[in-house]
Amino acid sequence: MIGRLGAVVLDSPDPAALAAFYAELLGGTVEVDDDGEWVDLHREGEQDLAFQRALDHKPPAWPDPERPQQFHLDVAVERAAMDDAEKRVLELGATLLEGDNDGARNWRVYADPAGHPFCLCAC
Template sequence: MIGRLSAVVLDCPDPAALAAFYAELVGGTVEADDGTWVDLDRADGQKLSFQLAPAHRAPVWPDPERPQQFHLDIAVQRAEMDDAEKQVLALGATLLEGDLDGTRNWRVYADPAGHPFCLCAC
């Protein structure tokens, strides 16, 4: 092993706002500096960071011309999927692709900056 993963960093036009969105989604404490970089510190040691990118161009789902490049999978109890969807939509997420009438175990969303993430039934 050469090192350990210290953070996943998302480029975005408003780091504080996107950190607040993910704090509501997965928990954690928002730590901001001068507004160009914001960390979301989590008790389990996982860290999400948000970096100012004024010219950020959100990926388009699914479009190879502007691919997702990565996405986050958020585990949710199967019985709580509908409620979790209501909550992420209320926070500003956008539904990109549903679970095909329950035939698959995930739903795809975009966060407020356009990054895709999935709610995955567990």
């Protein structure tokens, strides 16, 4: 092993707002640097996320291969809580990209407020 993963970093035109979205989704403590260009989301015992300002950010266009997703986050949710979780992420500013085909699949695909795809996955 050469090292360990420090953080997953997402580009955003508004890193503080995107960090607040993920803090509501995943929990954790938001820490904004002095100039607001970098924001950390610290999550006790879990992987940290970070957000950096990218004024020219062009979000992925699901599922357009001209602007692919590049990566996405899977968020595990109890199956019985999927509808409530969906309602909450939509209230927080997410956009539904693909549903679960009336329960035929175990995941639903969303875009966060900056356009990055993520999934709520039934566990």
